[in-house]
Amino acid sequence: MNKSELIDAIAAEAEISKAAAGKALDATIAAVTKTLKGGEMVTLVGFGTFYVGERSARSGRNPRTGATIKIKAAKQPKFRAGKSLKDAVQ
Incomplete structure (x- = not known):
């Protein structure tokens, strides 16, 4: 499912x-992004938790070339599915 299909479903x-x-989805994505950028987690009970790893x-x-290179430390967004989501998928 892509973004336009998700908007249709919503x-x-x-x-x-x-x-x-579309506005609601964009606002949700912006709020999650802003919260993660601030170093906090976003928990949606039953769905899951977005956090920065x-x-x-x-x-x-x-x-x-096969040459050894150094890869810098990085922060990346991660998602941990909640119990209800896990149960729904099985």
Whole structure:
């Protein structure tokens, strides 16, 4: 499912216009992004938790030359599914 299909599904489920569903989805994504950028978690009970994971610095290899390179430490967004979501998928 892509973004436009998700907007269509939200509009149908909530019985609102596609424009309103698109604005709601964009606002949700912006709020989650802003919260994660601030270093906090976003927990949606029954659905899951968005959080920022930290990846430590490590060494890797350039696949073309085989030379060893240093990969910097990084922060990346992660998602942990909640129990209700896990149960619904099984």
